[in-house]
Amino acid sequence: MRAVFETFRRDFALMWNGGGGALAPLGFFLGATSLVPLAMGSDRALLAAAGPPLVWIAAALAVLATLERLFQADLEDGSLDQMLLSPTPLEALVLAKGAALWCAVGLPLALAGAPAAIALQAPAAHVPVIVISLALGMAAFIAIGLVGAAVTAGVRRGGVLIALIVLPFFAPPIIFGAAVAQGEAVAGAMAILGGCALGALALGPIAAAAALRLQAE
Amino acid sequence: MIEGSWPYVLASYGVTLASLAVLAVAQLLRLRHWSKRARALGKEVNP
Amino acid sequence: MLSQFANPARFMSLSAWAAPVLALLAVALFAIGVPWALLLSPSDYQQGETVRIMYVHVPAAWWSLAVYAIMGAASFVGLVWRHVLADIAARAAAPIGATFAGLCLLTGSLWGAPTWGTWWEWDGRLTSMLVLFVIYLGYIALWSSIEDEEKAARLAAILCLVGLVNLPVVKFSVDWWSTLHQPASVFRAEGSAVHPDMLGPLMIMAGAYGALFGALLMMSMRAAIFRRRVEAARARIGAP
Numbered sequence: 153m154r155a156v157f158e159t160f161r162r163d164f165a166l167m168w169n170g171g172g173g174a175l176a177p178l179g180f181f182l183g184a185t186s187l188v189p190l191a192m193g194s195d196r197a198l199l200a201a202a203g204p205p206l207v208w209i210a211a212a213l214a215v216l217a218t219l220e221r222l223f224q225a226d227l228e229d230g231s232l233d234q235m236l237l238s239p240t241p242l243e244a245l246v247l248a249k250g251a252a253l254w255c256a257v258g259l260p261l262a263l264a265g266a267p268a269a270i271a272l273q274a275p276a277a278h279v280p281v282i283v284i285s286l287a288l289g290m291a292a293f294i295a296i297g298l299v300g301a302a303v304t305a306g307v308r309r310g311g312v313l314i315a316l317i318v319l320p321f322f323a324p325p326i327i328f329g330a331a332v333a334q335g336e337a338v339a340g341a342m343a344i345l346g347g348c349a350l351g352a353l354a355l356g357p358i359a360a361a362a363a364l365r366l367q368a369e
Numbered sequence: 370m371i372e373g374s375w376p377y378v379l380a381s382y383g384v385t386l387a388s389l390a391v392l393a394v395a396q397l398l399r400l401r402h403w404s405k406r407a408r409a410l411g412k413e414v415n416p
Numbered sequence: 417m418l419s420q421f422a423n424p425a426r427f428m429s430l431s432a433w434a435a436p437v438l439a440l441l442a443v444a445l446f447a448i449g450v451p452w453a454l455l456l457s458p459s460d461y462q463q464g465e466t467v468r469i470m471y472v473h474v475p476a477a478w479w480s481l482a483v484y485a486i487m488g489a490a491s492f493v494g495l496v497w498r499h500v501l502a503d504i505a506a507r508a509a510a511p512i513g514a515t516f517a518g519l520c521l522l523t524g525s526l527w528g529a530p531t532w533g534t535w536w537e538w539d540g541r542l543t544s545m546l547v548l549f550v551i552y553l554g555y556i557a558l559w560s561s562i563e564d565e566e567k568a569a570r571l572a573a574i575l576c577l578v579g580l581v582n583l584p585v586v587k588f589s590v591d592w593w594s595t596l597h598q599p600a601s602v603f604r605a606e607g608s609a610v611h612p613d614m615l616g617p618l619m620i621m622a623g624a625y626g627a628l629f630g631a632l633l634m635m636s637m638r639a640a641i642f643r644r645r646v647e648a649a650r651a652r653i654g655a656p
Contacts, residue, residue: 351581
């Protein structure tokens with residue numbers, strides 16, 4: 153159990169120390185959402201109709217960028233071998249890495265969704281719901297991303313490959329998250345979004361751990 | 370009753386049959402390529 | 417019978433005759449099915465001639481799902497029993513399945529334009545089929561990007577198994593979301609809702625696609641086995 157916390161703490165610290173942690177994805181996210189009104193014109197009605205869901209695209213792409221290095225560094229410097237030797241199940245350690253990513257990047261992105269959604273003309277009363285849905289969505293993205301990152305860990309410059317592999321699985325959270333952002337069938341969409349997140353959290357670490365064991369061979 | 374839809378029907382069949390034909394030809398060529406190489410190597414090893 | 421496929425040598429001797437037979441069967445079924453579908457089958461009183469697109473669209477859809485399921489089974493066998501033929505089969509099946517999925521999307525689009533007035537709609541069935549297509553592409557790309565073939569096989573197998581979650585979504589999407597696409601009409605608990613005159617050409621075309629898949633799969637697997645033999649021999653000889 154201690155190993156799990158240690159992994160979490162280490163990864164979290166690494167993310168903030170090496171490369172400013174959440175700042176890059178956050179910057180990308182805010183930059184991308186700022187570009188949307190520029191591209192769509194400032195017609196408020198149009199933005200209100202189509203804007204909020206675009207927050208989801210920006211969030212998905214932002215987290216995608218962090219996935220490439222997730223296991224790459226561990227594979228290169230031998231930390232992966234250490235994790236395999238540890239008595240703690242690899243699945244738990246992988247989950248810890250994912251949790252660290254969610255705390256360092258996912259949650260800040262979800263919170264940044266508040267100003268972004270407002271900029272895209274979402275009704276202010278709806279923003280907390282959007283933030284909650286983003287938090288769930290980021291958990292789903294990260295859990296799925298763990299598999300994509302694990303499976304491509306040895307590939308040089310595998311960023312595009314990770315995107316290709318992982319984006320089809322991002323589709324359900326994006327679809328339902330965007331529905332929440334749009335204000336349509338919020339309760340149902342939120343429930344399904346939560347289901348996606350739970351499912352991904354259940355399946356993702358197992359598949360990722362299996363792939364990592366293969367990577368280390 | 371929808372009128373004037375034959376172009377769509379023919380386009381669908383055309384695309385389908387063309388794609389499947391291309392796929393089949395590609396697989397055939399690939400098979401021929403590697404089986405030739407394998408046979409040549411076989412002769413090299415067992416003349 | 418499964419043990420027939422276990423041994424690569426036995427597979428090679430089996431496929432040496434089975435692949436041509438399946439290929440000929442495919443050609444024959446297409447030769448029967450296409451004219452039947454295009455000319456002899458009835459046109460729909462609502463959809464007119466566009467209903468004929470069903471005979472290329474639906475088999476492509478069925479087989480794109482079936483092929484992925486077969487890949488899933490092969491991936492599982494390859495992962496658990498470390499079976500080389502299973503890995504080869506999974507990799508060989510992917511481009512064929514991807515083509516079927518792509519054709520399903522293209523012909524569906526051509527069917528939708530005159531019938532629904534739109535080339536595309538983001539409803540459950542279309543979206544999940546597009547997702548399946550992209551999953552196929554990712555799988556194929558992953559195989560190509562890892563140098564060690566054994567490792568590539570295992571990692572691709574994991575990816576394939578994860579992707580299986582999409583299959584029930586595609587199948588049941590028309591039940592879960594009532595939007596644009598026609599609900600299930602052939603394989604239903606209460607029996608088929610399709611007119612018997614249309615069932616004939618549909619089943620012939622489905623058989624044609626299946627025979628073609630079998631033939632192409634075997635051809636692709638044979639090519640892969642030949643390639644491995646060549647590469648293994650080169651490695652032994654130390655050729656450049």
